[in-house]
Amino acid sequence: MTNRSIRTLSGFFVAFFAVLALRQAYVQIVAAPSIAARPNNPRHVLLDDFRGRILASDGTVLAHTVGSQRLYPLGAAA
Numbered sequence: 491m492t493n494r495s496i497r498t499l500s501g502f503f504v505a506f507f508a509v510l511a512l513r514q515a516y517v518q519i520v521a522a523p524s525i526a527a528r529p530n531n532p533r534h535v536l537l538d539d540f541r542g543r544i545l546a547s548d549g550t551v552l553a554h555t556v557g558s559q560r561l562y563p564l565g566a567a568a
Contacts, residue, residue, distance in 0.1 A: 491499075517525075525531070543554040553562050 541555045544552045546552050551563060
């Protein structure tokens with residue numbers, strides 16, 4: 491390869507990574523609020539997850555969720 495072709499190839503890679511960096515900065519800085527506000531954002535689905543009760547084999551409640559705090563009737567596990 492000649493020096494000219496190496497410089498051309500190097501320039502291509504520098505330009506390619508510059509475009510990638512600019513696009514990443516745009517998505518993280520400019521577009522982030524609109525992406526987070528979308529109704530189909532999976533983070534909203536995870537926050538609304540209801541965990542339910544944990545029952546022993548005899549049917550006694552070992553743990554249940556009240557609001558966002560978990561209660562253990564038999565005391566803390568650890």
